[in-house]
Amino acid sequence: MKMMWMAEQEKQEERLKRKMTAMLERSMNTTLTGTGMSYDDLCMHPNLDLPEGFKVPCFELFNGTGNPKAHLRAYCDQLVGVRDNQALIMRLFSRSLTGEVSEWFTAQDIRRWNTWEAMAAAFMERFHFNIKTVPDRYYLEKVQQKSTEKFCEYMSRWRTEAARVQPPMGEEELVSIFIRSQETYFYDRMFSMAGRPFSKLVKMGEATEDGLKTGQIVSMTGKSTGSSSTGFMRKRG
CATH class of the missing domain: 1.10.1200 (Non-ribosomal Peptide Synthetase Peptidyl Carrier Protein; Chain A)
Incomplete structure (x- = not known):
């Protein structure tokens, strides 16, 4: 009789433990969502899957001192074959940035960029000062x-x-x-x-x-x- 009672007690404790764990996870998810720290908030196009057989290139890195337009051109040239996949092009762009440029990108509200053109325009606006004035x-x-x-x-x-x-x-x-x-x-x-x-x-x-x-x-x-x-x-x- 005592053994049956102990077994039932252990089952109740296990059920309570699982319930507390679930509540804690829901609480954490709610907190992350409220602060913009969830995966969906932090990741651009979170539902994107890499195309089968696609290998992420080793991108040339932009640190803020070169010509931003030249960097955009070089970046696009390294993504041959995926020109129609805007979500992928946007998702990978951060991998071509380093230093303070990467920090700038991380600080942006990525939800305001609905297209690659919008992202590229914001990038150019931020770093256009690197382009020399066209000589006459x-x-x-x-x-x-x-x-x-x-x-x-x-x-x-x-x-x-x-x-x-x-x-x-x-x-x-x-x-x-x-x-x-x-x-x-x-x-x-x-x-x-x-x-x-x-x-x-x-x-x-x-x-x-x-x-x-x-x-x-x-x-x-x-x-x-x-x-x-x-x-x-x-x-x-």
Whole structure:
């Protein structure tokens, strides 16, 4: 009789334990939901399942110092084959962010982004200051060779900047502006080459630089009417 009573007591305690556990779980879920800490609150598209066979790429990370548009383009390029799955594209985007950018993303109310375009627009708005102002033709005339770079390096940098000018320039205008951007001893040599192909200016610039280094071309300073001008001449043997 005593054994039957103890068995019944143990069953009641077990039922009470399960009931208390269920109540505690419901209480925790209610608390999490109320504070926005549940899985559904924290996860973007919580019901999303990865497509069968899909492997998450190792994304290039954006830390806030690069070009945000370039990052968006690189990110999309790594998701070939899932372009129509906006939920997946949005869900994985946080994996391409690091540092303070990741902190910014985590602090956002993800429910306000209904589409990938909305998320991308918010990202661009936050980090658009990293994009340089598009140069104009006047700016190009001020892009001169640095004392620490070779002429070929300078030419490459100048062409990169020129390629960003809108509307694009034709070869003749490109040559004209490049000549006007030169220091005096290069300008004097190139002035008569207006209308020639850009590649000819590059060869002239490299030859002039080499001549200055070897001493075959020597710079000279002359004064006239109180002002100074810099020119050069070929060194006679």
